[in-house]
Amino acid sequence: MSLTWRNVKDRFMLVLAAVLGLILAVPVLGMIWLVVSNALPALSLQTLTQVTVGTSGGIANAIVGTFYLVFLGILIAAPLGIAAGVFLGEIAPASRFAAVVRFTTDVLAGVPSIVIGYFGYVTMVLGLGWGFSTLAGAIALALIGIPYVVRATEIALSKVPRGMREASMALGAPLTTTVWRVSLRAAAPGVLTGVLLAISLAIGETAPLIYTAGYSMYMPKLALTHSPIGYLTYVVWTFINEPYKSLNALAYAAGFLLLLFIVLVNVIARRLIKRATA
Amino acid sequence: MIATSGRGQIAERVRKGAAGPKAGGALGVLQRMGRVRVGDVLLKVLTGVVAGGAILAMLAILVFLLRDSWPSIVYNGWHFVTSQTWNIGSLYSTAVTHRNGATAAAGASFGILPFIVGTVLSSLIAVVLAIPLAVALALLLVEYLPAKIGDSLSFMVEMLAGIPSVVLGLWGLAVLIPWIGQSFGPFLAHWLGWIPIFKGPIGSGQGLLASGIVLTVMIVPIIAASTRDVLRQTPRETKDGALALGLTRWEVIRAVSLPWASSGIFGAVVLGLGRALGETMAVLMVSGNAANYLPHNIYSPVGTMAATIVSFLDSAMSDPTHMAVHALAEVALVLFVISVVVNVPARLLLSAAARKGGVQAQ
Numbered sequence: 001m002s003l004t005w006r007n008v009k010d011r012f013m014l015v016l017a018a019v020l021g022l023i024l025a026v027p028v029l030g031m032i033w034l035v036v037s038n039a040l041p042a043l044s045l046q047t048l049t050q051v052t053v054g055t056s057g058g059i060a061n062a063i064v065g066t067f068y069l070v071f072l073g074i075l076i077a078a079p080l081g082i083a084a085g086v087f088l089g090e091i092a093p094a095s096r097f098a099a100v101v102r103f104t105t106d107v108l109a110g111v112p113s114i115v116i117g118y119f120g121y122v123t124m125v126l127g128l129g130w131g132f133s134t135l136a137g138a139i140a141l142a143l144i145g146i147p148y149v150v151r152a153t154e155i156a157l158s159k160v161p162r163g164m165r166e167a168s169m170a171l172g173a174p175l176t177t178t179v180w181r182v183s184l185r186a187a188a189p190g191v192l193t194g195v196l197l198a199i200s201l202a203i204g205e206t207a208p209l210i211y212t213a214g215y216s217m218y219m220p221k222l223a224l225t226h227s228p229i230g231y232l233t234y235v236v237w238t239f240i241n242e243p244y245k246s247l248n249a250l251a252y253a254a255g256f257l258l259l260l261f262i263v264l265v266n267v268i269a270r271r272l273i274k275r276a277t278a
Numbered sequence: 279m280i281a282t283s284g285r286g287q288i289a290e291r292v293r294k295g296a297a298g299p300k301a302g303g304a305l306g307v308l309q310r311m312g313r314v315r316v317g318d319v320l321l322k323v324l325t326g327v328v329a330g331g332a333i334l335a336m337l338a339i340l341v342f343l344l345r346d347s348w349p350s351i352v353y354n355g356w357h358f359v360t361s362q363t364w365n366i367g368s369l370y371s372t373a374v375t376h377r378n379g380a381t382a383a384a385g386a387s388f389g390i391l392p393f394i395v396g397t398v399l400s401s402l403i404a405v406v407l408a409i410p411l412a413v414a415l416a417l418l419l420v421e422y423l424p425a426k427i428g429d430s431l432s433f434m435v436e437m438l439a440g441i442p443s444v445v446l447g448l449w450g451l452a453v454l455i456p457w458i459g460q461s462f463g464p465f466l467a468h469w470l471g472w473i474p475i476f477k478g479p480i481g482s483g484q485g486l487l488a489s490g491i492v493l494t495v496m497i498v499p500i501i502a503a504s505t506r507d508v509l510r511q512t513p514r515e516t517k518d519g520a521l522a523l524g525l526t527r528w529e530v531i532r533a534v535s536l537p538w539a540s541s542g543i544f545g546a547v548v549l550g551l552g553r554a555l556g557e558t559m560a561v562l563m564v565s566g567n568a569a570n571y572l573p574h575n576i577y578s579p580v581g582t583m584a585a586t587i588v589s590f591l592d593s594a595m596s597d598p599t600h601m602a603v604h605a606l607a608e609v610a611l612v613l614f615v616i617s618v619v620v621n622v623p624a625r626l627l628l629s630a631a632a633r634k635g636g637v638q639a640q
Contacts, residue, residue: 006526006529007526009526009528010526010527010528010529013528013531014422014527014528016414017414017417017418017422018414018418018422019414020410020411020414020415021411021414021415021416021417021418022415022418023411024411024415024438024495024498024499027449027454027491027495028438028441028495030449030453031441031445031446031448031449031453034448034449034452034453035445035448035449080328080331083324083325083328083329084325084328084329084331084332086321086325087322087325087326087328087329088329089303090303090304090325091303091304091321091322091325091326092303092322092326093303097326097329097330098329100333101329101330101332101333103625103629104332104333104336105332106621106625107336107618107621107622107625108332108335108336110549110552110553110556110617110618110620110621110624110625111336111339111556111614111617111618111621112555112556112557112558112584112613112614112617113556113558114556114558114584114587114588114610114613115339115343115556115610115613115614115617116339118343118587118606118607118610119338119339119342119343119610122342122343122346122607123338123342127342143335146332147332150329150332157303165303165304168304169304174315174317174318175304175315175317175318175321175322176315176317176318176320176321178304179304179321182304183304197440200440201440203442204440204441204442204443204444204445205442206442206443206444206558206559207443207558207559207584207588210588210591211588211591233442233444233559236442236444236445236447236448237444237447237559237562237563240448240451240563251448252448255442255444255445255448258442258444258445259441259442259445262437262440262441262442263437266433266436266437266440270433
């Protein structure tokens, strides 16, 4: 290949794309290094097992709270999201109603999470009189996660070969059996990936929880209402601005745990996709 | 409970086209067979109701925000979006101000123009910075890198989109702000100071530029992932044909891929814009949360609508007339309307781009 002007330009563009495309690695690696290097000294058994007392102690209340909120949120989001996804992908994919729902779900996914939080504050915290509570926080997280479960379910179902359904029907299986035992089973990895995406989003959310879950320094109670609950993202946000080194360290520890959980969830999701396509 | 039609009836249904080519999925197959069972009807109705819940949720958000912000809408009128002053009034006296039948603390006045400007400007900075980075990243993933490396990098890009905004805020606080305040800000002011918006004072580093950069890091993965999906659908034959004609790889990208994907890329960018407009925590941590004045240069502390809803909650709840809380509800309402206005065209463009490629939008 002779080095004509066109080839020089081609090489130049390759270099430019590589530089621009990979420049994001600088802030991302910087962020990971910042969080890991500041969190490691603070990561002790005490941090993981004790609640915050004054300027010391740990963040066990927030760790347990995050798990509890995300668990409840997914318990609500997964069945609803999968049901809506089944309707869009399996029951009436081509109907006008499905088109409207599909579009609304996409727009719902774009509604800022703080708006969802305020909505939850007005309707549940004040309107239903629940106060800052676990259930209000979990429902807010569910509202944010549902659109992702719906879309993942629909897309996974649309990839199930039509012949599998027809074979099931031809054997005389009712629709429920075909959907449950054939279509959804074949689409399971895709559906689960959507659920995992919703989990990963829910773990990292802050804004909607401030308005619905409140915050508590104590261990979460099982009570669903009238009892605020702690979570890791709140620790990151507030403890970093405290004038105490010990609390700053806990903020980094919470940030580290958040990153760790999210990487874990994503790696599991990737394994699932790989296994499904292999 | 099986209602089976006879053979002739099925044949008749097929002839009539009772289940035309539009009816896909399992139900379509069943309809062609002419069988309906109670459990099946139940499944159809239940999933349909749940699916309709999405529409109901959107309507509920609109109705409740509207209802809760109504006193503020009455009290402030258009003043709300044109005034620069956010003042919840004097809480130390029992005096109140009445206006249009609504009651607020004495001298209260609610204007969110600085927050609207702060939101729009920080998001614009983010979009301007993110477009070249995201498109370059998507081109690397689809066109340049070998499939195996591109696949792994793709996974990392998707994971980046999931970084919690508070963790990014940590980086903004500890690294970005000092860097802007001490190095990058003075550098910009020195070389670009002849452009008014780049002239100092620089301040601590908290402000518009820091918000814009943090938002850039947040939306590049989102724009890049959607752009990658659109670019992947560029017809293989056209690209191969162009290469066979002797075009270089860049010329193929320039002449085939980018024009083909342009509307989809635009949709991806608007999607990223929507995310930037509504982002709360990272901006809250680096913007300086200013109120009551408009930014005078790119380093100015700013407040955004989303961040304000969080940062003013405590003070608003201390207002015994509740007007300050109603005003925050109106901020949420304005933000909701803006997000819908931005997301609707973005989704339309993306789904049109997906249809062009014959694949469903992600």
